[in-house]
Amino acid sequence: HRIWSRNAGSALGIEPSEVSTHDYISTLIAWRRETVTALCARIEKIHGRNWVEVVGAARKFSECMIYGRYVDEVLAGAGHFPGSEEFCRVHWTGEALSDDEFRRFVAAMAPRQVAIGMQSFIGTDVRRIRRLIGLD
Numbered sequence: 543h544r545i546w547s548r549n550a551g552s553a554l555g556i557e558p559s560e561v562s563t564h565d566y567i568s569t570l571i572a573w574r575r576e577t578v579t580a581l582c583a584r585i586e587k588i589h590g591r592n593w594v595e596v597v598g599a600a601r602k603f604s605e606c607m608i609y610g611r612y613v614d615e616v617l618a619g620a621g622h623f624p625g626s627e628e629f630c631r632v633h634w635t636g637e638a639l640s641d642d643e644f645r646r647f648v649a650a651m652a653p654r655q656v657a658i659g660m661q662s663f664i665g666t667d668v669r670r671i672r673r674l675i676g677l678d
Contacts, residue, residue: 546604555588566610570630632659
């Protein structure tokens with residue numbers, strides 16, 4: 543995630559545009575709306591153009607890295623707190639799960655986990671997931 547970290551620093555005007563020692567990548571992250579709007583305003587002020595253009599121009603970016611670096615390095619953590627809880631159980635790599643494997647995956651969720659995530663490139667059909675969890 544080094545390039546994502548470097549590009550986040552560049553977008554935020556953090557000099558020198560170094561790589562953070564933190565990895566902010568996760569799923570189901572709680573963000574503060576006022577922080578996001580301030581972050582976008584900072585990017586626009588620094589670069590003199592719309593934040594979408596700035597972030598999109600890098601092509602390799604992570605919204606998690608941008609938000610995390612902004613909170614830690616610009617706000618010095620003000621109004622936020624770090625957490626290591628994983629609220630989403632995720633299947634990132636490997637093959638698509640069979641119906642039984644999927645049921646076991648869901649059954650193994652920790653009590654604090656409230657969501658599941660299936661990486662798009664593993665080939666799990668969303669309609670099948672909906673059927674297995676009783677939404678169809």
